[in-house]
Structures are given as C-alpha cells and as structure tokens.
Amino acid sequence: MDKSITKIKIRGYHLDVYQHVNNARFLELFEEARWSHYEHYPPSLFVDNGWGFVVVNINVDYKYPALLGNELIIETKLVKIGERSATLRQEATISSSGKLSAAADVTFVMLDLNTKQVLPIKGKLFDVLSGKFQFTNNGSKNKK
Amino acid sequence: MDKSITKIKIRGYHLDVYQHVNNARFLELFEEARWSHYEHYPPSLFVDNGWGFVVVNINVDYKYPALLGNELIIETKLVKIGERSATLRQEATISSSGKLSAAADVTFVMLDLNTKQVLPIKGKLFDVLSGKFQFTNNGSKNKK
Amino acid sequence: MDKSITKIKIRGYHLDVYQHVNNARFLELFEEARWSHYEHYPPSLFVDNGWGFVVVNINVDYKYPALLGNELIIETKLVKIGERSATLRQEATISSSGKLSAAADVTFVMLDLNTKQVLPIKGKLFDVLSGKFQFTNNGSKNKK
Amino acid sequence: MDKSITKIKIRGYHLDVYQHVNNARFLELFEEARWSHYEHYPPSLFVDNGWGFVVVNINVDYKYPALLGNELIIETKLVKIGERSATLRQEATISSSGKLSAAADVTFVMLDLNTKQVLPIKGKLFDVLSGKFQFTNNGSKNKK
Numbered sequence: 001m002d003k004s005i006t007k008i009k010i011r012g013y014h015l016d017v018y019q020h021v022n023n024a025r026f027l028e029l030f031e032e033a034r035w036s037h038y039e040h041y042p043p044s045l046f047v048d049n050g051w052g053f054v055v056v057n058i059n060v061d062y063k064y065p066a067l068l069g070n071e072l073i074i075e076t077k078l079v080k081i082g083e084r085s086a087t088l089r090q091e092a093t094i095s096s097s098g099k100l101s102a103a104a105d106v107t108f109v110m111l112d113l114n115t116k117q118v119l120p121i122k123g124k125l126f127d128v129l130s131g132k133f134q135f136t137n138n139g140s141k142n143k144k
Numbered sequence: 145m146d147k148s149i150t151k152i153k154i155r156g157y158h159l160d161v162y163q164h165v166n167n168a169r170f171l172e173l174f175e176e177a178r179w180s181h182y183e184h185y186p187p188s189l190f191v192d193n194g195w196g197f198v199v200v201n202i203n204v205d206y207k208y209p210a211l212l213g214n215e216l217i218i219e220t221k222l223v224k225i226g227e228r229s230a231t232l233r234q235e236a237t238i239s240s241s242g243k244l245s246a247a248a249d250v251t252f253v254m255l256d257l258n259t260k261q262v263l264p265i266k267g268k269l270f271d272v273l274s275g276k277f278q279f280t281n282n283g284s285k286n287k288k
Numbered sequence: 289m290d291k292s293i294t295k296i297k298i299r300g301y302h303l304d305v306y307q308h309v310n311n312a313r314f315l316e317l318f319e320e321a322r323w324s325h326y327e328h329y330p331p332s333l334f335v336d337n338g339w340g341f342v343v344v345n346i347n348v349d350y351k352y353p354a355l356l357g358n359e360l361i362i363e364t365k366l367v368k369i370g371e372r373s374a375t376l377r378q379e380a381t382i383s384s385s386g387k388l389s390a391a392a393d394v395t396f397v398m399l400d401l402n403t404k405q406v407l408p409i410k411g412k413l414f415d416v417l418s419g420k421f422q423f424t425n426n427g428s429k430n431k432k
Numbered sequence: 433m434d435k436s437i438t439k440i441k442i443r444g445y446h447l448d449v450y451q452h453v454n455n456a457r458f459l460e461l462f463e464e465a466r467w468s469h470y471e472h473y474p475p476s477l478f479v480d481n482g483w484g485f486v487v488v489n490i491n492v493d494y495k496y497p498a499l500l501g502n503e504l505i506i507e508t509k510l511v512k513i514g515e516r517s518a519t520l521r522q523e524a525t526i527s528s529s530g531k532l533s534a535a536a537d538v539t540f541v542m543l544d545l546n547t548k549q550v551l552p553i554k555g556k557l558f559d560v561l562s563g564k565f566q567f568t569n570n571g572s573k574n575k576k
Binding site: 153155156157172175176179183187212213 | 441443444445460463464467471475500501
C-alpha cells in the first residue's frame with residue numbers, strides 16, 4: 001500500500017481559543033491517520049514481534065485553519081525508508097475547499113520493545129513498513 | 145493530609161468551541177489535582193506495592209464556565225473510604241471571583257497491578273489513602 | 289432518531305499509564321459520539337439559531353478497561369427531556385467481547401449563545417433535540 | 433526577558449501506549465511553556481490589541497523518553513524575529529538526569545484577530561515579543 005486516506009470530522013473539542021484545530025491536537029489527528037495507515041496489519045503482528053513505532057522528529061507546517069464542521073482528508077504515505085529510520089509524509093486537506101490545512105513529515109524508528117534497541121529496517125520489517133508484506137489469516141505470509 | 149490545593153492557569157489549549165474549559169479537559173485538570181494530592185508520597189511507594197488507582201465513577205457538575213486567563217483553585221479531599229473503594233471530592237473555584245466552576249465526586253478502587261484484583265482498603269493502604277501514613281527517607285515508616 | 293451508534297477504534301494515544309483508555313479521554317470519545325448523534329442536522333441549524341450545547345452534569349461509570357485495538361460501539365440515546373435540560377444516555381461496549389466498558393448520563397442545557405441565557409426546550413428546539421425535526425435541503429422543514 | 437523556565441511534572445495521563453509522553457502531548461507541554469513565557473504581560477495587552485499568536489511551523493525532535501514522575505524543565509527563548517514571523521526555541525530537559533527529552537523550534541506569526549491579517553512585527557509588537565516592552569499597572573508603558 002503506497003498511501004492511505006483517513007477522514008476526520010472537526011468537532012468542538014478539537015478547537016482552541018482561536019476557534020481552529022489546536023497545534024497539538026493536529027498531531028493527534030496525524031497519529032490517528034498513522035494507526036489507520038498500518039491498520040490492514042493486525043496489532044498482533046507488531047505485538048508478537050515486540051515492535052514499537054517511536055517518533056523521533058516531526059516537522060509540521062500549519063497552512064490554513066481547520067474549523068468546526070470541516071472534514072479533513074489526511075493522506076499518509078511513506079516517502080523515505082533508511083537503514084534505521086523512515087519518514088511518513090502526511091497532508092491534511094479540507095474536503096470542501098481543497099485547501100491544504102497542515103502537512104507533516106514524521107520520522108520514526110522501530111524499537112525492539114524488549115531490548116529498547118532501535119531495529120535495523122530490513123527483511124520482514126522493511127516489507128511491513130513499505131506495505132509489501134501481506135498478512136493472511138491462515139498464518140501463511142507472503143509478499144504481494 | 146485532609147485536603148490539598150492545586151492551582152491551574154487556564155490556557156488557550158484548554159478551551160473548546162464555546163471558549164470555556166471543555167468537559168473532558170476538566171477531568172484532566174481534576175486528575176492533575178489527584179496526582180498532586182498524593183504527591184507527598186513517592187511514586188515508588190505505589191510502584192513497589194504494585195498499587196494502581198483505577199477510577200470507577202465520576203459524577204461531575206459543571207457550574208460556571210472557566211475562561212482564558214482564569215486561575216482555578218482545585219481543592220481535593222477524601223470524603224469517603226469504604227472496604228473496597230474510596231471517594232475524593234474535588235471542587236474547582238475561579239480565584240478572581242470565588243465562583244465554583246466545577247465539582248466532582250471521584251470514586252476509585254486500588255488495583256493490585258500484578259493480579260488485576262481490587263484490593264481491600266485496610267492496613268497500610270488505608271493509612272496511605274487517608275493520608276495517615278508517613279513516608280520517611282531512611283526507610284522507617286510510621287503513622288503520623 | 290431514537291438512538292445512534294458511533295464506532296471508535298482505540299489507539300495508542302488514547303491510553304494512559306494503566307494501558308487503558310484514560311478517564312478524561314473517555315469523555316472525549318463520548319463527546320465525539322454526541323456530535324455524531326446530531327450530525328444529520330447541519331451545523332448551520334445550530335449556528336443560525338445561536339444554539340449551543342452546554343453540559344451541566346456527567347455521571348460516568350467506568351466498568352471494564354478499553355484496550356489498544358479494541359473497537360468501541362458507543363450507543364447514544366435521549367432518555368430525558370425536561371423544560372430546561374435534557375439527558376443523553378451513552379454506553380460504550382467493546383465490540384469483540386460485548387462487554388460494557390463505560391456508561392454515562394450526560395445532562396445538558398441549550399444556551400442562547402448571544403444572550404448566554406438557558407433556553408426553554410419547546411417548539412422547534414424540542415423537536416430538534418428529540419430528533420423529530422426534519423431538515424430538508426430546499427429550506428422547507430417538516431416534522432417526520 | 434531573554435528566556436523563561438517552566439517546570440512540568442509528568443503524570444499518568446501524559447503517557448501513551450509506550451509509557452512515555454506522547455508526541456502530541458509534548459506539543460501541549462510546549463504550548464503551556466509558551467503561555468508561561470509571555471505571562472508577565474496581562475492577557476488584556478493582547479486582547480485589547482486584537483493580537484493572536486498563530487503557530488505556522490513546529491520542528492520537534494524527540495530525543496529521550498519522558499516517563500511517569502519525571503519533572504521536565506522547559507526552557508523557552510526567542511531565537512529569531514523577522515519582519516512577519518518569529519521563532520521560539522524550546523528545550524525540555526529531565527531534571528533528575530539532565531537529559532534533553534525533546535526540543536522544538538516553534539515559528540509563529542501575530543495575527544490581527546479582527547482583520548485576520550498577519551501583522552508586521554515592529555514597534556510595540558516587536559518590543560512585546562522580544563520582551564523589551566514593560567507593562568505597568570498605572571497605564572504608563574515604557575521600555576525597560
């Protein structure tokens with residue numbers, strides 16, 4: 001899967017004193033979209049391998065205010081995958097106007113939750129992050 | 145310790161579409177005050193005993209809006225301690241006007257985090273929750 | 289509309305130190321479900337009338353922990369409508385097990401956002417809150 | 433004022449599934465520190481001038497996990513002030529270990545909340561943002 005789309009409706013509790021989506025809240029909306037991006041894999045795939053996503057950098061531009069009742073279309077795609085870290089590009093567009101509201105580059109590492117060590121991104125982990133790994137219910141797992 | 149006072153300044157990110165502290169956010173402010181209420185005990189006292197506070201009921205009245213720049217004075221006191229649960233009464237007053245903004249009765253149990261069983265509130269646990277337990281740095285622990 | 293259903297997937301950012309959905313966060317999930325409950329009405333219906341929902345009491349029972357990956361089915365229904373306030377009953381059930389995770393009675397008033405006065409719940413407002421009001425795009429509005 | 437210090441104790445509700453302060457929550461802690469940074473000015477100074485802080489970019493590095501019970505020392509200082517935007521550097525250090533937990537460059541503009549136009553940063557506004565403006569209670573306002 002190259003990219004995914006998550007839709008989020010803006011509610012009263014997302015807003016702050018300026019009546020737009022708060023800067024911190026926007027990172028929650030982007031996190032929601034990242035969980036959704038990898039949701040075609042069952043949590044067990046990560047839990048059983050002891051894999052944890054740990055964000056190391058976020059560079060986010062706030063471009064245009066998202067307001068009450070707006071629907072945000074968040075597009076998430078992997079734009080970089082290195083030996084020890086990877087970067088997802090996330091863009092939140094207001095559906096009614098097509099305006100880009102916020103865009104973030106989110107760089108993360110995969111941690112071995114048992115040893116707390118950063119994992120090299122290769123083999124199955126590489127395939128999972130890049131969406132090439134195919135999980136099947138009967139336990140057999142093949143590349144697409 | 146019978147009761148404690150926690151002061152919190154209301155910021156732009158605490159507000160919602162109605163420009164007052166959001167109903168869910170208020171519970172975070174009350175939770176902050178509960179952590180503060182038991183802060184004279186070191187976290188290790190709870191961690192070493194495997195004790196976890198688990199809220200089972202909150203009954204909260206929202207009386208008067210808390211606005212940007214208001215300082216809330218949150219008073220927390222134990223008002224009930226039963227065999228298996230206890231209740232903290234929390235009242236948030238706006239310092240400039242003296243008006244009661246919100247008040248909550250928060251009922252919780254103490255969980256043994258290892259067995260996930262609810263603990264009977266007696267002995268040392270009773271003393272801790274009621275504030276009669278005195279923690280000392282040299283390891284000797286006596287009632288006040 | 290008598291009752292509505294909102295589904296929410298539990299993510300890593302919903303959890304707290306106890307690895308379950310935090311007590312305050314649960315109120316956000318319930319608020320999300322309330323926005324959804326009245327979503328068949330356009331925001332303009334409320335904005336044009338200057339109507340604001342203001343929560344005056346929440347009584348919430350936390351029954352069973354909601355964990356990472358759980359899907360919550362939140363049922364919202366109006367259970368009481370008085371002269372000046374109304375109460376929504378909200379129940380969050382874990383879809384995989386059918387266990388009730390949390391349940392809240394949320395009592396609110398409708399405020400005239402211009403005068404800041406509590407509105408009597410009658411006429412069109414009564415019909416809207418009770419779901420009997422039918423909004424149509426061509427501007428004609430009839431009871432169902 | 434060149435720089436300010438804000439101390440925040442990490443509580444159970446700040447943590448997420450990984451038991452560290454969540455990436456979005458960290459932005460709230462930084463926002464808290466920014467409100468505190470300008471708190472020696474009364475809100476009326478901003479309200480009366482119709483000035484609003486609007487964040488346009490945050491570049492945040494997450495360096496070391498902040499855990500339950502940690503105290504964060506957040507240092508905030510203005511590092512850049514341009515014709516239309518300014519940048520605050522914020523560093524959150526864990527007080528017990530001295531380790532840098534997270535650091536952010538937060539770039540913002542000042543908006544005229546009435547016209548929604550970005551204000552040029554000069555004159556009184558320049559002095560306020562750079563901390564050279566001195567607010568006095570009797571209404572006379574002088575540079576330090």
